[in-house]
Amino acid sequence: MRAPLRAALVAAAIAASLVAAGSALAANTATIAVSSVGTATTIHINVPQTTDPIAAISIYVPAGYTANLSAAPNTNIGTVDATANGHDVGLTLPLTGLVTTDNPALHTSDPCSPATHAAVWNLNLSVAGSTLVLPLYVDPTAGAATGLGAYQMLICLPPWDVPAGTPGRSFEGAQLLDAEFTVKGIFTAPTGGGLLAWHTLFTPYTPGAGTPNLAGTFEARALAGSASLSLKASKKNGKYTLSGTATEGGLPVAGASVAIQRGASATKLAKAGSATTSTTGAWSASGKLTGKKPVFFKATATVKERDATAQGCAAPLPATVAPGGCSSATLAAWTVSSPVAKLKP
Amino acid sequence: MRRAALIALAIACLFAVPAAGAGRADTPGVTATQILLGGTGPLSGPESQYEPVLTGAQAYFAYVNDHGGVFGRKIVYKVEDDSYDPAKTVQFTRQLVEQDKVFAIFNTIGTEHSLAIRGYLNQMQVPELFVGSGATSIAAQHAQFPWTLGLLPSFEGEGSIYGRLIAAGHPTAKIAVLYENDEYGTDLLAGLKRGLGSHAGQIVATASYEPTDVTVDSQVQQLKSAGADTFVIFALPTQAIQAFVSAAKLGWKPTEYVTSISIDPAVMQIVHVNAGAQAGVGATSTAFLHDPTNPTQLKSPGVLLYRQVMKKYLPNEDWKAVAHLYGMMAAYAMVDALKHAGRNPTRQSLLQAATHMNEINPFLLPGLKLTTSPTNYYPIGNTYLVRYLHGFWNVLGKPLKTS
Numbered sequence: 001m002r003a004p005l006r007a008a009l010v011a012a013a014i015a016a017s018l019v020a021a022g023s024a025l026a027a028n029t030a031t032i033a034v035s036s037v038g039t040a041t042t043i044h045i046n047v048p049q050t051t052d053p054i055a056a057i058s059i060y061v062p063a064g065y066t067a068n069l070s071a072a073p074n075t076n077i078g079t080v081d082a083t084a085n086g087h088d089v090g091l092t093l094p095l096t097g098l099v100t101t102d103n104p105a106l107h108t109s110d111p112c113s114p115a116t117h118a119a120v121w122n123l124n125l126s127v128a129g130s131t132l133v134l135p136l137y138v139d140p141t142a143g144a145a146t147g148l149g150a151y152q153m154l155i156c157l158p159p160w161d162v163p164a165g166t167p168g169r170s171f172e173g174a175q176l177l178d179a180e181f182t183v184k185g186i187f188t189a190p191t192g193g194g195l196l197a198w199h200t201l202f203t204p205y206t207p208g209a210g211t212p213n214l215a216g217t218f219e220a221r222a223l224a225g226s227a228s229l230s231l232k233a234s235k236k237n238g239k240y241t242l243s244g245t246a247t248e249g250g251l252p253v254a255g256a257s258v259a260i261q262r263g264a265s266a267t268k269l270a271k272a273g274s275a276t277t278s279t280t281g282a283w284s285a286s287g288k289l290t291g292k293k294p295v296f297f298k299a300t301a302t303v304k305e306r307d308a309t310a311q312g313c314a315a316p317l318p319a320t321v322a323p324g325g326c327s328s329a330t331l332a333a334w335t336v337s338s339p340v341a342k343l344k345p
Numbered sequence: 346m347r348r349a350a351l352i353a354l355a356i357a358c359l360f361a362v363p364a365a366g367a368g369r370a371d372t373p374g375v376t377a378t379q380i381l382l383g384g385t386g387p388l389s390g391p392e393s394q395y396e397p398v399l400t401g402a403q404a405y406f407a408y409v410n411d412h413g414g415v416f417g418r419k420i421v422y423k424v425e426d427d428s429y430d431p432a433k434t435v436q437f438t439r440q441l442v443e444q445d446k447v448f449a450i451f452n453t454i455g456t457e458h459s460l461a462i463r464g465y466l467n468q469m470q471v472p473e474l475f476v477g478s479g480a481t482s483i484a485a486q487h488a489q490f491p492w493t494l495g496l497l498p499s500f501e502g503e504g505s506i507y508g509r510l511i512a513a514g515h516p517t518a519k520i521a522v523l524y525e526n527d528e529y530g531t532d533l534l535a536g537l538k539r540g541l542g543s544h545a546g547q548i549v550a551t552a553s554y555e556p557t558d559v560t561v562d563s564q565v566q567q568l569k570s571a572g573a574d575t576f577v578i579f580a581l582p583t584q585a586i587q588a589f590v591s592a593a594k595l596g597w598k599p600t601e602y603v604t605s606i607s608i609d610p611a612v613m614q615i616v617h618v619n620a621g622a623q624a625g626v627g628a629t630s631t632a633f634l635h636d637p638t639n640p641t642q643l644k645s646p647g648v649l650l651y652r653q654v655m656k657k658y659l660p661n662e663d664w665k666a667v668a669h670l671y672g673m674m675a676a677y678a679m680v681d682a683l684k685h686a687g688r689n690p691t692r693q694s695l696l697q698a699a700t701h702m703n704e705i706n707p708f709l710l711p712g713l714k715l716t717t718s719p720t721n722y723y724p725i726g727n728t729y730l731v732r733y734l735h736g737f738w739n740v741l742g743k744p745l746k747t748s
Contacts (some may be wrong), residue, residue, distance in 0.1 A: 076660070082617070088391070089583055090560050091590065092618050094611075100661055122661070127395035128582060128611035130667030172391065 024311075028324060030057065032200045033305050034222040035332035040078075041187045043222075044180040044305070044332065045200075049085060052204035053159045056112070056211040060199045064190030067151050069119035069138060073103040078183035080123045087160055087173035097124035097131065099181055104284025112156035113194065115135045132171055133296060148199045149319070152328075159210040166210065172299030189226060193201065197312070197329075198222040201322055218324025223312050223331050225249020229258070229301045231338035235289055240343055243284040245277075246301045248331065253280025256301040256317055260285055265340075266296050266340045277301070290344050299338040306331040359389035372691050374448025379684060380418045380690075383441030385434045386454035388426035394582065395454050397662065398477060399424045401672025402452050405679075415683045422676075425449065429454075431461040438462040442471055449474055449695060452496075452675050456528050458479040459493070472696050473676045474682065475724070479503070480528045484748070485724040493535045494699055494717065496675055498605070498725045500529055501536035502747030503631055507577060507602045507675030508540020510629070510730070515600065515747035519549045523564055523580055523588050526553035533579040533604060549573050554584055565591035578603040586615050589628075601628040608731065608738050609667045610638045631728040631745070632738060633676060633713055638665050639737045647707035674708035678715055678724065681706075712744050723748040 033044045047054055052272075061067065071077055072166040079101035086093045102120040107113075112135070120136040124131055137154045145152060158170040200220050206213040242260060246253040256277040262267035275283040289295060312329020316322065319333045374381040386399045391547040406420040414420060423445060425437035434453070441447045444467075449472035453459045456478040463483070466473045466492045476483060481498035487493075511518050522537065524530035530553065538545040550571030552564035561584050568576065569592070576599040578588045585607035592599065593616075608630045616625045635647045642648050651673060655664040662669065683690060685698035702724060715724040727744035 043552075074660075090562075091586060094614055095617050098661055124661045125451060126614070127661035128394050128609050129396045129663050129668045131662060177428065236366065268651070330440065 024250060028202070028216060028218055029327040030200075030202050030218075030220045030229065031305075031328045031330045032198060032220045033330040033332035034198045034224040035177075035334045036187070036189050036224065036226065037334065037336070039186075039188075040182050040184045041330070042180060042182040043198075044089065044160065044178075046178045047176060047202070049177060051202075052207050052213070052216065053161050054157050054202055055159070055205045056073050056157070056203040057155045058201040058203075059153040059155075060145070060201075061151040061153065061187065062190075062198060063146070063150045064196065064198035065150050066188045067138070067140075068186055068188075071101045071119075073101050074322045077101055077121065077186060078181060079183035080179065082123075082125055082179040083177045084125075084174040085160075085177055087175060088164065089172055092177075094172065095125035095127050095173075097126045099123055099183055101275075107135060107137070110135065110137075113154055115139075121183070123179075130171075132174075148317075159205045160210055161205070162210040168188050168210065168278055180258060186310070189224075193225070195223040195225040195249035195251065195331075197223060198269075199317060202324075202327075203219070203263045216324050219313075219317050219322035219323055219326045220328045220330070221312055223249075223308055223329055225251070227253070227301075227334050227336045229299055229336050229338040231297065231299045231341050233297050233341035233343050237339070238289055239286055240289050240297075241281065241284065241286045242297055242299065242341070244299060244338060246283065246303075246336075247280045247281055248334075252279070253277055253301070253303060254279045256281075256283075256303045257281045258285075259300045259302070261298045261300070263296050264293060264343070268296075269296060269298055269340075272297075275299075289343065289345060294345070295343045297341045297343065299337060301331060301337075302335045303331075305333045346699060372689075373446040375418070378418055380415065380420050381445065381447045382420060382422045382448060382449055382451045382679070383438070383445060383447035384422060384424045384452045385427040385437045385441075385458065386424060386452070387429035388424065388539060390428040390430075392429035395429075395477075395668060397666050397668035398672040398675070400659060400662065401669035402405035402676035402679075403672075404654050404669070405676035408654045409676075409680050411499065416688045420680070420683070422451065422657060423663040427458065428456070430453070431458045435461050435465070439465065442466070442469060448690075449473075449477060451679050452477060452672070456483065459483060459495075460528075463490050463493045464591060468745050470692060472692055472695055472699065474695070474699050475563055477671075477675070478529075479532070479747075480722070481532050482608070487720070487722040491700075491719075494548065494722050494724070496678070496724055498631075498633060498728050498747040499723050500532035500604075501539070501607060502539060502723075503728065504533035504536025504538075504579070506536075506631055506728070506730070506745050506747065507629070508542070508545075510540075511536075511575060511602075512544040513543050515575060516544060518544075518547055518575040518600070519571075519573045520575045521568035521571055522548060522549065522551045522577045523561060523568060523584075524553050525580055525584070526555055529581075529606075530579050537577060537579075538591045542669040546581070554580070556581070558584070560591075561587045563593045564588075565597075566595060569595055569597040572597055575600045575731060576602070577688055580604065580607060582607045582609060582612050586612055586619070589613075589616040589625045590620040593624035593745065599626065603628050603630050605631045605633070605728065608632060608636075608733075610665050610737070613733060625733055628733045630674040630731050630733070630738065631747075632731040632740065633709055633725050633728045634670055635708055636667060636738060637670060640741075641740075645707075645711070647709070650707055670708055671724075674706055677706050677708060678702070678704060681715075710740060710744075721748070738746065 084097040123134040262272040263269035313326035316326035427433040473493040475496040492653040731738040
């Protein structure tokens with residue numbers, strides 16, 4: 001990164017719409033998915049290997065969220081897992097480590113974003129004892145950026161496709177392909193239904209040049225909402241019937257796998273069947289009831305990441321902000337359990 | 346946990362004694378309150394994977410310092426980044442000796458790097474202790490260079506173990522060998538041939554690589570083409586990973602052996618990410634260190650102590666990297682030598698202590714000891730066979746001699 005990117009992003013994104021994007025622009029895509037379980041927020045970013053090298057990723061936390069950015073420096077606030085392609089060694093590298101807070105005063109002159117930030121988190125990415133520390137800058141948004149969200153999280157990445165030995169080149173020519181980090185006790189989602197969009201801007205490098213291609217900035221967005229699974233149990237003629245609904249942001253979730261457990265107590269449950277949610281999010285299952293003791297049931301729904309580009313990108317950001325358009329919208333993978341239901345014989 | 350606590354307590358008691366007087370006036374690097382050690386290694390650059398060897402040692406010294414130091418003196422370990430360039434190793438070592446006036450050079454990483462400074466340090470009579478090498482030239486030339494002492498088991502001895510194993514268990518093997526084209530690789534290869542004895546003619550192909558080579562794919566292709574059914578990998582971790590991956594992608598399924606330098610848990614993790622979960626399974630190696638990720642070793646006192654030190658002094662570092670544990674093992678040996686060098690240590694007394702060791706080191710696998718004498722400069726003379734099964738390196742049988 002050779003110029004203060006954050007300031008440049010704001011200024012140049014406006015002008016970018018007037019500039020023809022690079023020839024590789026059409027191929028550039030990425031996805032982001034965000035899920036919240038309890039106090040944990042998990043953010044999963046995936047960048048295809050064929051996408052131009054990424055210079056910066058700006059993740060905007062939707063309006064309505066609040067963030068606790070007061071953790072003392074060097075506090076462990078989460079974990080990170082990533083995959084990178086080490087071009088210099090021809091290997092895919094799994095990276096893993098902790099997310100820790102850093103002292104923002106130590107980052108006021110970082111080339112990526114030279115300012116005093118509300119918080120700086122370090123993604124400590126380790127493989128075989130080598131640790132790559134990737135700072136992530138967190139700030140409340142201001143001005144026009146408030147239209148994108150309440151907070152901005154910014155990550156800058158070094159280029160991998162410049163010649164070996166070029167100052168600032170990524171370690172081992174590593175190209176980040178996938179990163180998932182979870183922070184705990186930081187974000188609080190707003191109450192209420194609906195899916196909220198986490199707008200995320202990806203600014204690529206001009207291939208082989210190591211300079212950010214601001215005109216190539218494109219968006220990916222995560223659609224996130226609180227997930228829940230209901231469970232209702234009833235009995236009739238020696239049979240039980242279970243039913244419920246899976247929702248996300250108050251909207252029905254189709255195709256979720258529902259694992260059903262039953263047992264003699266609320267804490268001693270064993271697998272007892274499965275179901276899949278319908279287009280309305282509803283599911284049901286039934287079976288025989290035997291014995292004279294109460295029976296406890298619990299259901300757990302699991303969904304994988306789901307593409308929602310058609311609906312989610314229907315209203316893309318202005319070209320002044322994301323000249324490369326909206327490349328994807330994604331619903332996160334999650335697992336959620338129902339309350340335990342009890343049936344008396 | 347109790348045994349770890351006892352070890353910690355023992356260490357604390359050992360060092361929590363009244364501060365000694367100032368060192369002799371002619372002893373560089375030793376004051377009433379401090380012992381200054383120096384070292385070099387790759388803190389940056391492509392070989393910075395070895396950095397944990399240095400930071401692990403620093404963490405253990407910090408732990409010892411917090412428990413009273415050595416005879417009341419705190420150990421300061423000044424490490425200079427040589428970027429794995431022997432020329433820089435020489436430059437920084439001279440600086441450490443002549444400007445910083447260190448008491449001793451400790452934990453130098455790399456055979457070539459250690460050899461590059463050996464003559465100078467021996468001329469200056471500065472101890473060069475626990476060098477990260479098992480090269481024959483370092484351990485076997487102790488009469489000429491008495492101030493230089495290695496730490497790793499003999500590379501040649503390790504190679505010999507594989508040779509004996511193959512000769513006994515697979516006497517008709519057709520053997521292919523990938524080795525690094527330097528003393529590390531050639532020592533291992535020489536040992537393999539020695540261990541194979543009359544079976545040495547069953548080596549059907551060898552291929553070397555330079556440490557700067559980007560890939561070893563062509564070498565592995567060449568070795569496979571020789572019709573070998575046994576693949577011996579005498580390579581550093583990156584090239585070892587590439588070798589496993591390349592063999593798997595070629596559909597080559599030989600019986601595999603890999604040098605102990607390359608059995609960090611991350612090696613197989615990366616192999617599996619690149620070549621599938623079955624790649625490398627069943628491979629044989631040797632090990633002398635605990636593996637903090639091995640479920641059978643999680644409660645060993647050495648691993649508990651290691652985790653304790655990592656948690657306090659390197660909380661954001663990768664505790665799964667065995668190189669940290671190696672660094673602590675080396676530092677433990679250094680502390681032991683400093684202790685035996687006396688309350689008013691001199692470079693001569695430190696060398697005397699380092700060449701008369703008989704130490705149970707908690708970071709070594711059970712049954713292994715650090716032993717030295719004026720004629721034995723291989724402190725770790727035994728090692729275990731290990732085999733990669735069920736997601737980790739399983740320790741097999743009894744210790745085997747490497748020297």
